[in-house]
Amino acid sequence: MMTSSSHPASALSGRTAIAGIGETDYTRGSDRSVLQLVLGASMDAIRDAGLTPDDIDGVIPPPGFVAWDEIAAHLGIKNVRYTATPQMGGASPTAALLSAAMAVSAGIATSVLVPIGWNGFSAIRPKPGARPSKRRFTAAFFETVRNFYAPYGLRSAPWWYSLYLQRYVDLYDVPPEAAGAVALACRKHAQLNDRALMRDKPLTMEDYLSSPLITGPLRKLDCCVETDCATAVVVTSIERARDLPHRPVVYLGGAEGHSSPADELVNRPDVLRLGLHDAAPRAFEMAGVTAADMDFLQIYDCFTYVVLLQFEALGLAGPGGAADFVKGGTIDLGGRYPTNTHGGLMSQGHCWGLNHVVEATRQLRGDAGAAQVEGAELGLVTGYGDLGDGSIAILARGDK
Amino acid sequence: MSERPVSKVIGKPDDLNLELFQAIVSGGHMCLQRCGNCGRYSHPPRMYCGNCFSGDYSYPEISGAGTVYSYTVSHHTAEPAWQDELPYLTVVVELDEGPRVVGAATIPDPAAVRIGQRVHVVPEKRTDDFAYFTVVFDEDRTS
Numbered sequence: 043m044m045t046s047s048s049h050p051a052s053a054l055s056g057r058t059a060i061a062g063i064g065e066t067d068y069t070r071g072s073d074r075s076v077l078q079l080v081l082g083a084s085m086d087a088i089r090d091a092g093l094t095p096d097d098i099d100g101v102i103p104p105p106g107f108v109a110w111d112e113i114a115a116h117l118g119i120k121n122v123r124y125t126a127t128p129q130m131g132g133a134s135p136t137a138a139l140l141s142a143a144m145a146v147s148a149g150i151a152t153s154v155l156v157p158i159g160w161n162g163f164s165a166i167r168p169k170p171g172a173r174p175s176k177r178r179f180t181a182a183f184f185e186t187v188r189n190f191y192a193p194y195g196l197r198s199a200p201w202w203y204s205l206y207l208q209r210y211v212d213l214y215d216v217p218p219e220a221a222g223a224v225a226l227a228c229r230k231h232a233q234l235n236d237r238a239l240m241r242d243k244p245l246t247m248e249d250y251l252s253s254p255l256i257t258g259p260l261r262k263l264d265c266c267v268e269t270d271c272a273t274a275v276v277v278t279s280i281e282r283a284r285d286l287p288h289r290p291v292v293y294l295g296g297a298e299g300h301s302s303p304a305d306e307l308v309n310r311p312d313v314l315r316l317g318l319h320d321a322a323p324r325a326f327e328m329a330g331v332t333a334a335d336m337d338f339l340q341i342y343d344c345f346t347y348v349v350l351l352q353f354e355a356l357g358l359a360g361p362g363g364a365a366d367f368v369k370g371g372t373i374d375l376g377g378r379y380p381t382n383t384h385g386g387l388m389s390q391g392h393c394w395g396l397n398h399v400v401e402a403t404r405q406l407r408g409d410a411g412a413a414q415v416e417g418a419e420l421g422l423v424t425g426y427g428d429l430g431d432g433s434i435a436i437l438a439r440g441d442k
Numbered sequence: 443m444s445e446r447p448v449s450k451v452i453g454k455p456d457d458l459n460l461e462l463f464q465a466i467v468s469g470g471h472m473c474l475q476r477c478g479n480c481g482r483y484s485h486p487p488r489m490y491c492g493n494c495f496s497g498d499y500s501y502p503e504i505s506g507a508g509t510v511y512s513y514t515v516s517h518h519t520a521e522p523a524w525q526d527e528l529p530y531l532t533v534v535v536e537l538d539e540g541p542r543v544v545g546a547a548t549i550p551d552p553a554a555v556r557i558g559q560r561v562h563v564v565p566e567k568r569t570d571d572f573a574y575f576t577v578v579f580d581e582d583r584t585s
Contacts, residue, residue: 186486189453189463193574194532194546195516195524197451204514205534205544212512212557257516306486308534308542313512 052295055328057147059283059290059440060139062091062276063400068239068391070163072270073172076107079272080159081116087274088117092287093153098276100124100154102141104134104394105181107160124151131181131427132342133298133317134158135396139435140296142277152278158394159272166268183305183429190306199344200265202429204257206313207347211259213314214362218259221346222250223368224381225263225388228343231375232385234412239267240389264346269391273400283440290440291406294420295329297321298433307429317432318355318424325422329436333357337418338405339379340398342426343386352424355432375413383413398423399435406439450523453572458487465501466565466573472506474539475499485541506563508537515552531555533577535563545575549582 064086066079074082080103088095095117101110102125110125124145128137135158142154164172187202196202210216229245232238245263253263283290299321301310326332333356343349350364358379359367367373373381384390384401391397404410405418415421418439425433455463458475462485465473475487478498482491490497512534516524524530531552536542545563549555560580565573 185456185459188451189455189459189572190486190544192451193453193572194544195450195519195521195527195530196514196532196544197521201514201516201532205512205532208514209512209534209557255515255517257514257518262518308511308544309485 052328052330054143054147054293055295055330056292057280058143058277058293059280060275060293060399060403060437061278061283061286061288061290062087062089062093063274063403064090065237065273065393065397065400066159066271068237068269068271068393070239070268070270071169072161072164073169076159076161077112077116079270080108080113080157080274083159083272083274084113084117084155084157087155087157087276090288091153091276091278093276095119097153098155100142100145100151102126102138102154102156104138104158105129108157113155113157124154128298129181130298130425130431130433132344132394133425133427133431133433135394135399136296136423136425136433136435137298139277139293139399140298140433143293143296146277146279152282154277155274156277156396157272157274158396160394161270162392163268164270181428186306200260201257202307203345203348204260205308207260207345208258210314210347210351214365216347216350216362216365218251218261219247220350220365220368221259221264222247223373224343224346224349225250227373228382228386228388231383231413232389235385235390238385238390239269240385259347260345266344266387266392267389269393271391271393271397273393273396275396275399275403280440284442289407289442291403292438292440294331294436294438295325296433296435297325297328298431300432301430304429304431314351314361316351316355316426316430318352318426318434319432321432321434322356325434325436331420331436335420336379336422338383338402338415338421339373339381340383340402340421340423341381341386342395342398342424343382343388344426346388348426352426375415380415383410383415395423395425402437406437448522452568455571458489460571462487462501463572464570467567467570469503470567471503472563472565473501474504474537474541476502483539483541485543504537504539506537508535508561508563510534510555510557510559510561511536511542512557513555515555533561535561535577537563543575545577547577547579549579
C-alpha cells in the first residue's frame with residue numbers, strides 16, 4: 043500500500059497526515075458571524091492536534107467568506123510562510139488538502155490550517171436584529187451565469203446543474219429511486235450522529251418520491267441542507283503527527299480536475315464528464331490503491347444525482363451504471379461502500395465538504411462512534427464545486 | 443439582505459460577451475463568434491480559438507437552427523418574476539454550427555420536451571447590450 047510507484051507525484055504519498063480536526067455545531071439560525079464560526083473551528087482543530095497557533099505556519103482557506111490574513115491575525119498566528127486559496131467552490135476544501143500536503147512535504151511549511159465556514163442558512167434569512175452578513179462569494183463563472191443562465195430563471199446551483207443532470211437521466215433512464223437511495227443513506231447515517239441537523243427526522247422512499255420537484259430532475263429532497271457552520275483541519279508531516287495526541291490519518295494521494303471550459307457548463311464536449319473523472323485515476327495512481335480498496339466513501343453531496351455521477355467518475359460503476367451500484371444497500375453502513383457516514387451535506391449539514399474530511403478522519407482514528415466502519419483502514423473524500431470542478435483525497439489509518 | 447428583483451434578470455455583458463450581444467441586437471438576427479482562421483464557431487466567445495489558437499474572429503449571422511441537447515422544467519422558483527410562468531421550460535440548444543446556447547421555451551406541455559427535437563433560437567432585444575433567447579419548436583412554427 044505504501045510502496046512507492048514510478049509516478050513523480052508519489053513523492054507526496056504518505057509524507058503528511060491530518061493531525062487535528064474541529065467543527066462547530068450545525069445549525070439553522072446562527073447568532074455568530076462567519077469569522078467567529080471559522081475561528082472557533084480553527085482553534086478547536088489546532089488544540090485537537092495538540093498544537094498552538096505558534097505551531098501553524100500555513101493557512102489555506104477556501105474562497106469566499108474569510109481570508110487567510112484575518113484568520114492568522116485573530117488566532118495569533120505570527121509566522122505565516124505559506125498561503126493559498128483554491129478557486130473551486132465546494133471542491134476547494136479537498137483540493138486544499140493537496141496544497142497543504144505539497145507545502146509540508148516540500149518543506150515550505152510545517153503545519154497547515156485548512157478552515158471553512160459560512161452562514162449558509164442565516165445569511166439569506168437573518169434573525170430579526172441580527173447584524174447583516176457582508177460576506178460575499180464571487181467566482182469567474184458568475185459572468186456566464188449572469189448573461190447566459192440567470193435571464194432564463196436559472197439563478198442558483200440546482201438550476202445550473204439540472205441542465206446536465208436531466209440529460210444524464212434521459213440518456214440512461216436513471217430512476218428517481220437511484221437518487222433516493224443516496225438521500226436515504228445520508229439520512230439513515232444522520233440518525234447515528236448527534237451533530238447532524240436531520241437527526242430524529244427519518245426518511246422513507248415514499249417520503250422521497252412524494253417530495254416536490256424543484257427543477258427537473260431535482261426534487262426538494264435531492265438538495266442538501268443550507269447550514270450555518272464551520273470546520274477546520276490541521277495537516278502536518280507524518281513524523282510530527284506521530285508525536286501528537288491522535289493516531290495520524292495519512293494523506294496517501296489526491297488530485298484536482300476540471301472540465302473544460304470550467305467557466306461554462308453546456309459547451310463541454312461531454313457535459314457528463316466531471317472534474318473528478320480526470321482527478322480520480324491520478325489520485326489512485328499516486329496512492330497506489332484502487333477504488334475497490336476503500337472501506338468507506340465520503341462523497342460531496344450537494345445534490346443526490348451529482349453523487350451518482352461521482353460513483354461513475356471513481357470507476358465504481360460504468361456510465362449510467364450508478365443506479366444499479368446503489369441498489370441493495372451498497373452505500374449504507376453495513377454495505378460494501380458505506381457512504382457519507384456522518385449524514386453528508388444532505389443530512390448532517392453543508393460545510394463545503396470539509397465536514398467529510400472531518401468524518402473520514404474520525405473513521406480512520408476509530409472515533410466515529412455508532413457510525414464506525416468496522417476495521418476502517420482506507421477511505422476517500424471527494425469535492426465538487428462551481429460548475430463541476432472536482433477534487434479527491436485518499437486517506438489511510440496511520441500507525442500510532 | 444439585498445432586495446429581490448421584480449423583473450427577470452437582464453444580462454450585463456462585458457468584453458467579448460458584449461461584442462456578441464451588440465452584434466445580435468444591431469442586426470436583429472442570431473449571431474455566433476466564428477474564427478477568422480479555421481472557421482470554427484465558439485460560444486461563449488473567446489479571445490483565442492480553442493482549435494487553432496488564432497485571435498482573429500467575427501460574429502456572423504446564423505439561422506438559429508438546432509436540436510434540443512438538454513433541458514429542465516422548473517416547478518419552483520425563488521424569483522417573483524418567474525412565479526406566474528411555473529412550470530417553465532429552459533432548453534439547451536445544440537446549434538447546427540456546433541456550439542450550445544441556453545434559452546427559454548413556451549409550449550403547452552413542458553413535460554413533452556425530448557432530446558433531439560428540432561428547434562430555432564430567436565433573439566429578442568432587451569437592451570442595446572442584451573438579447574433574450576427564445577427557443578421555438580419547429581413543429582409549432584406556423585407561417
